[in-house]
Amino acid sequence: MTTLIExxxxxxxxxxxxxxxxxxxxxxxxxxxxxxxIFPTILILVTMVFFLMRTTGDPxxxxxxxxxPPEQLQERIxxxxxxxxxxxxxxxxxxxxxxxxxxTTLSDNRPVSxxxxxxxxxxxxxxxxxxxxxxxxxxxxGLIAAHRRDKGPDAALxxxxxxxxxxxVFFSGLLxxxxxxxxxxxxxxxxxxxxxxxxxxxSLESPTGIYWLDAIRSGNTAALADVMAHAVLPAxxxxxxxxxxxxxxxxxxxxxxxxxxxVEAGRSRGVSEYRLVTKHAYKPALxxxxxxxGLQIAVLLGGAVLTETTFEWKGxxxxxxxxxxxxxxxxxxxxxxxxxxxxxxxxFFVDIVAALIDPRVRY
Amino acid sequence: xxxxxxxxxxxxxxxxxxxxxxxxxxxxKSVGLQRGMLVAGLVLTAVFLLTAIFAPLIAPFGxxxxxxxxxxxxxxxxxGGKHLMGTTVGGYDVFSRVVWGAQTAVxxxxxxxxxxxxxxxxxxxxxxxxxGWLDRTLVVIADAIYAFPPLLVAIVxxxxxxxxxxxxxxxxxxxxxxxxxVFIPQYFRVIRAETxxxxxxxxxxxxxxxxxxxxxxMRLHVFxxxxxxxxxxxxxxxxxxxxxxxxxxxxxxxxEPTSAAEWGFDxxxxxxxxxxxxxxxxxxxxxxxxxxxxxxxxVGESINDLNxxxxxxxxxxxxxxxxxxxxxxxxxxxxxxxxxx
Numbered sequence: 001m002t003t004l005i006e007x008x009x010x011x012x013x014x015x016x017x018x019x020x021x022x023x024x025x026x027x028x029x030x031x032x033x034x035x036x037x038i039f040p041t042i043l044i045l046v047t048m049v050f051f052l053m054r055t056t057g058d059p060x061x062x063x064x065x066x067x068x069p070p071e072q073l074q075e076r077i078x079x080x081x082x083x084x085x086x087x088x089x090x091x092x093x094x095x096x097x098x099x100x101x102x103x104t105t106l107s108d109n110r111p112v113s114x115x116x117x118x119x120x121x122x123x124x125x126x127x128x129x130x131x132x133x134x135x136x137x138x139x140x141x142g143l144i145a146a147h148r149r150d151k152g153p154d155a156a157l158x159x160x161x162x163x164x165x166x167x168x169v170f171f172s173g174l175l176x177x178x179x180x181x182x183x184x185x186x187x188x189x190x191x192x193x194x195x196x197x198x199x200x201x202x203s204l205e206s207p208t209g210i211y212w213l214d215a216i217r218s219g220n221t222a223a224l225a226d227v228m229a230h231a232v233l234p235a236x237x238x239x240x241x242x243x244x245x246x247x248x249x250x251x252x253x254x255x256x257x258x259x260x261x262x263v264e265a266g267r268s269r270g271v272s273e274y275r276l277v278t279k280h281a282y283k284p285a286l287x288x289x290x291x292x293x294g295l296q297i298a299v300l301l302g303g304a305v306l307t308e309t310t311f312e313w314k315g316x317x318x319x320x321x322x323x324x325x326x327x328x329x330x331x332x333x334x335x336x337x338x339x340x341x342x343x344x345x346x347x348f349f350v351d352i353v354a355a356l357i358d359p360r361v362r363y
Numbered sequence: 364x365x366x367x368x369x370x371x372x373x374x375x376x377x378x379x380x381x382x383x384x385x386x387x388x389x390x391x392k393s394v395g396l397q398r399g400m401l402v403a404g405l406v407l408t409a410v411f412l413l414t415a416i417f418a419p420l421i422a423p424f425g426x427x428x429x430x431x432x433x434x435x436x437x438x439x440x441x442x443g444g445k446h447l448m449g450t451t452v453g454g455y456d457v458f459s460r461v462v463w464g465a466q467t468a469v470x471x472x473x474x475x476x477x478x479x480x481x482x483x484x485x486x487x488x489x490x491x492x493x494x495g496w497l498d499r500t501l502v503v504i505a506d507a508i509y510a511f512p513p514l515l516v517a518i519v520x521x522x523x524x525x526x527x528x529x530x531x532x533x534x535x536x537x538x539x540x541x542x543x544x545v546f547i548p549q550y551f552r553v554i555r556a557e558t559x560x561x562x563x564x565x566x567x568x569x570x571x572x573x574x575x576x577x578x579x580x581m582r583l584h585v586f587x588x589x590x591x592x593x594x595x596x597x598x599x600x601x602x603x604x605x606x607x608x609x610x611x612x613x614x615x616x617x618x619e620p621t622s623a624a625e626w627g628f629d630x631x632x633x634x635x636x637x638x639x640x641x642x643x644x645x646x647x648x649x650x651x652x653x654x655x656x657x658x659x660x661x662v663g664e665s666i667n668d669l670n671x672x673x674x675x676x677x678x679x680x681x682x683x684x685x686x687x688x689x690x691x692x693x694x695x696x697x698x699x700x701x702x703x704x
Contacts (some may be wrong), residue, residue, distance in 0.1 A: 040507075041503075041506070041507045041510065044503065044504055044507040044508075045507050045508075045511060046507075048507075048519070049519055052519050052520065052522070053522055053523065055523045056522065056523060059549065136600055162657060162660050162664070163653070163657065164662065165656075165660065166608055166652075166653050166656035166657045166660055167649075167652075167653050167656075168609050168610065168613070168627075168630075168649070168653075169650055170609075170610075170613050170627075170630055170634075171630060171632075171645070171649035171652060171653065174630065174634060174637055174645045174646075174649060175646070177638075177640050177651070178637050178640075178645075178646075181458060181637075181638075182637060182638060182639075182640050183640070189637075189638055210372070233699050235690070272385065290700065297500070298510060298511060298512045299512065301512050301515075302512030302513060302514040302515060302610075304615060305512075305514060305515070305614070306514070306610055306614070309613070309614065309631075310634065320518075321614050321615070324518065324522075324614060325615055325701035331520065332518075332522070336515055336518075336519060339511075339512065341509060343510055343511060343512070347510055
């Protein structure tokens with residue numbers, strides 16, 4: 001969640017009874033238990049999504065109802081098996097998911113898994129860019145705020161952090177577009193690249209789909225510059241959303257470590273204040289950031305849906321919005337399930353990293 | 364105090380009841396920058412609420428009005444004159460829609476937050492008090508929803524409720540229920556953790572010994588003690604409800620422009636205007652969202668700081684230390700709530 005209170009302990013591990021029993025368990029055991037917890041999480045989400053999406057009826061009527069004559073509609077429903085009992089369909093859907101088959105989209109009739117692979121790369125690129133912006137903005141500003149605690153800069157940065165949270169990405173995106181694209185004319189308005197470059201990059205041999213990577217691989221510097229120019233505004237809009245949270249987190253934790261005895265000892269030895277902040281107090285303060293970064297993945301993915309729509313960035317979020325408008329719920333379900341898997345797996349890795357860094361987590 | 368109380372009528376040491384109300388007591392405790400933040404937040408929130416209540420009086424036109432006695436409104440007219448904030452491509456008056464949008468937002472927040480508190484608190488109480496497999500199942504489900512992007516949960520709910528189509532009350536209800544599902548896990552976690560802690564307290568034990576029923580213990584002894592963190596979560600969730608509603612509206616799952624005004628929907632429509640340099644259709648609804656969320660967040664943050672004696676600024680500030688600082692307290696408080704299980 002994006003609440004400003006960062007992180008009630010999040011992964012939910014703290015709530016599970018399993019932990020109490022394994023006091024003293026080793027790292028290997030912790031990883032194993034944590035790994036098997038991924039599956040119930042995904043299963044619950046898939047089940048919820050499946051049944052909720054069906055409460056309004058079958059996907060074919062939703063997508064094509066009113067556009068086809070009733071007999072033809074019924075024919076397609078029977079052909080797709082949507083007239084069978086819902087539990088039969090549910091277990092069939094689960095079985096298909098395990099084999100990686102997400103079904104076929106209704107509006108443009110292509111395999112959902114193929115669609116996910118094509119657009120997933122774009123979303124990945126956007127999320128990475130945004131995360132870089134968030135870290136690049138949040139950490140230095142957090143250090144400044146901690147160093148100048150309760151002075152003017154701190155107060156200003158605090159308001160900045162709240163503003164970051166209070167501004168929806170589509171509004172900051174709109175403001176960026178107006179300022180940098182329309183009035184100043186510095187950056188492109190929307191899209192991931194100009195059509196010519198996009199064509200060049202997608203027609204490469206085995207493209208990764210991450211444009212800057214493809215541009216570097218093919219040595220196409222003009223395309224690289226173009227791709228970078230397109231990436232700035234979306235990354236900024238989405239990155240700032242999270243930057244505020246990182247800023248506050250760094251500030252809080254650095255203030256905490258600045259009060260520790262070893263920092264005091266360093267100060268008495270004559271270590272410069274700058275060095276104290278950037279070296280002594282900074283590193284231990286990074287641990288909580290890793291944990292929160294896992295939480296932020298969910299926020300970033302949610303934000304990516306809105307950012308992609310704002311900038312016509314053709315990724316999963318943009319497709320999701322398109323399929324929502326087309327009422328193609330098979331495709332929507334596929335995207336939502338994929339995002340659920342990504343979130344569950346990321347949280348798993350974050351917990352593992354946290355456990356490696358801080359043995360107390362494993363208890 | 365206790366010695367004088369024998370002869371004089373007992374005076375409540377806590378002061379008159381109205382000074383103990385959540386926000387007022389916080390205001391009295393606050394000082395300096397903290398008070399400034401609280402006041403700024405309260406002012407913004409008050410403006411938002413007043414706009415919502417008096418929308419019919421403030422807005423010069425209806426939210427779906429595209430003509431008046433002088434004929435149809437011009438499309439995409441710049442701000443000024445009759446249309447204070449200009450008009451949209453469809454000929455709607457931007458100012459009126461911003462004002463009416465406040466009303467929609469308030470309705471959604473009220474319905475959503477009340478529903479999620481109600482359901483979340485009951486589930487948390489029951490789950491924490493009874494424990495066992497019911498508790499475990501509910502916790503796993505709540506955690507699964509909690510980890511998922513809230514906007515996606517809201518989208519799925521919106522599809523389930525209205526199939527994505529919406530009228531005024533249908534739309535408000537759909538948006539509210541969608542947001543509710545996002546928030547229930549939060550209330551659930553906090554209340555459940557608190558209930559588990561309280562269950563072991565001596566006063567609950569003694570109530571059991573006296574023979575009070577489980578329902579009575581839950582209602583009387585646990586509930587009253589477990590709800591002290593709710594005002595804080597309430598303000599923070601209200602701001603998040605606005606953002607979620609706007610997000611839904613932006614994706615086209617909001618409320619149709621003819622049945623109510625909704626800021627997120629207006630921003631979506633404004634997106635196409637930006638390329639031609641038309642800023643007023645997007646900037647004003649966007650600012651409305653930002654200011655409202657800012658106000659609610661400032662109030663929530665201040666309450667959070669003031670609830671924690673370690674963070675509260677002292678009336679006589681001694682030095683730089685112990686000044687306003689929200690996060691560690693917030694984190695510590697919530698962490699204590701949840702981890703105490």
